[in-house]
Amino acid sequence: MTFEPLTVIPVHEVPIRPEPQRWLIESLWVDQGVGIIGGTPKSCKTWLALELAAAVASGTPVLGRFPVPQRSRVLVYAAEDSLPDVRSRLAALTECRGLSLQDLDLGLIDSPILRLDTPKDRGRLRATLDQQRPRLLILDPLVRLHRLVENSATDISALLGELRAIQRDYAVAILLVHHLRKNGSSPAQPGQALRGSGDLHAWGDCNLYLQRRTAHIILSVEHRTTSAPDPVPLELIKEPVPHLRIPSSCEEPPDPGLEPRILDALAQAGGPMDRESLRHALRTRNHSLGLALVRLRSQELIERCVGGFRLQDRSRIPVPHHAEDPERNGPEARTPPAAPSASPPREDRATVATDPSAPGDSRGMGGRDLFPAPSLLLTPFPREQKR
Numbered sequence: 001m002t003f004e005p006l007t008v009i010p011v012h013e014v015p016i017r018p019e020p021q022r023w024l025i026e027s028l029w030v031d032q033g034v035g036i037i038g039g040t041p042k043s044c045k046t047w048l049a050l051e052l053a054a055a056v057a058s059g060t061p062v063l064g065r066f067p068v069p070q071r072s073r074v075l076v077y078a079a080e081d082s083l084p085d086v087r088s089r090l091a092a093l094t095e096c097r098g099l100s101l102q103d104l105d106l107g108l109i110d111s112p113i114l115r116l117d118t119p120k121d122r123g124r125l126r127a128t129l130d131q132q133r134p135r136l137l138i139l140d141p142l143v144r145l146h147r148l149v150e151n152s153a154t155d156i157s158a159l160l161g162e163l164r165a166i167q168r169d170y171a172v173a174i175l176l177v178h179h180l181r182k183n184g185s186s187p188a189q190p191g192q193a194l195r196g197s198g199d200l201h202a203w204g205d206c207n208l209y210l211q212r213r214t215a216h217i218i219l220s221v222e223h224r225t226t227s228a229p230d231p232v233p234l235e236l237i238k239e240p241v242p243h244l245r246i247p248s249s250c251e252e253p254p255d256p257g258l259e260p261r262i263l264d265a266l267a268q269a270g271g272p273m274d275r276e277s278l279r280h281a282l283r284t285r286n287h288s289l290g291l292a293l294v295r296l297r298s299q300e301l302i303e304r305c306v307g308g309f310r311l312q313d314r315s316r317i318p319v320p321h322h323a324e325d326p327e328r329n330g331p332e333a334r335t336p337p338a339a340p341s342a343s344p345p346r347e348d349r350a351t352v353a354t355d356p357s358a359p360g361d362s363r364g365m366g367g368r369d370l371f372p373a374p375s376l377l378l379t380p381f382p383r384e385q386k387r
Helices: 045-058 083-095 119-132 153-170 199-203 258-269 275-282 286-298
Strands: 023-025 034-039 074-078 106-110 136-140 173-179 206-213 216-223 232-237 243-245 302-305 308-311 350-353 377-380
Touching (some): 023 045, 034 045, 034 153, 045 136, 045 173, 045 206, 074 119, 083 106, 275 286, 286 302
Parallel strands (some): 034 173, 034 206, 074 106
Antiparallel strands (some): 302 308
16 A cells, blocks of 8 residues: 655745734734634633724724734634623724724624534534635634533544634634632633633633733733733723723832842752743732832842842842832743823624524534534624714
């Protein structure tokens, strides 16, 4: 038996991706990337997913801070929320941007079931993507999209492999909404707390995690191939309309006990510690740690060096003089995200509807029988009078 050899491309012949096309959302989501929004229950996961959808579909920044280089088509499947509820949330998010729902290039998949562990529904999803050609597909939540054993690496890796194949075939970014374990909301790596198989954490090119911390929700970002921005505090406000935002001021009073703890940690380490290691060892917020490091440097008690920070000695390397100048994961300093920009207010668009005669029981459930994949239909919402 003879086999056809695999294709091999010389590395210098691989095309270079232009930098402007590298990001779907700058610093948050790479173009054609797959990944997860993870969080404990009621941590605003769906609000964040719809914020990303509204931003990409309108070409406006996410949370007023993370730019979207190009306005693009978005499809959303919300398995736990009614279409009117999703529409209402999107209307609020567009009003905050001074837009209307008609300004969004966004469709909602209207189907009582979508089971990605069945060939039938994967075929229907492929037919929809072939028809609609979105650049971002949001599936919320993952637990309603299959009947597999969540802790089974074999089952989950096969499902994720199918989604990766869909991403490559249609050049679409795929975002799954998933839960963190209730008892695992504060690990060194939030991805380790994703409920179910560890393959979920490994699968993502970009992962976003939401964790409640007293007054705010903390958004942490994780990338496979590039550095991530510092964690960002968020809050869900109700005025003038419900939406997520980055608080205008997240300053907190200095912790007088933090500086001695930093000195003790550096002394016990016997060598340099980077900012991320210090933050996890001391269990403190990144902003508080930055202020304390600046104060200790001004007192000439510590210095920056290759590999992070250490107790003061004669060989000195300049240290940042601002709390937001990060030293994370080694000597390369990351550029902090741009300051949030204010956004004005306005409102409506479309839904993707499936054939109501399609078989199935309830949303997120259905049979395993195979039949040719029908394409999904796009039906517009009735336009509303502008206010």
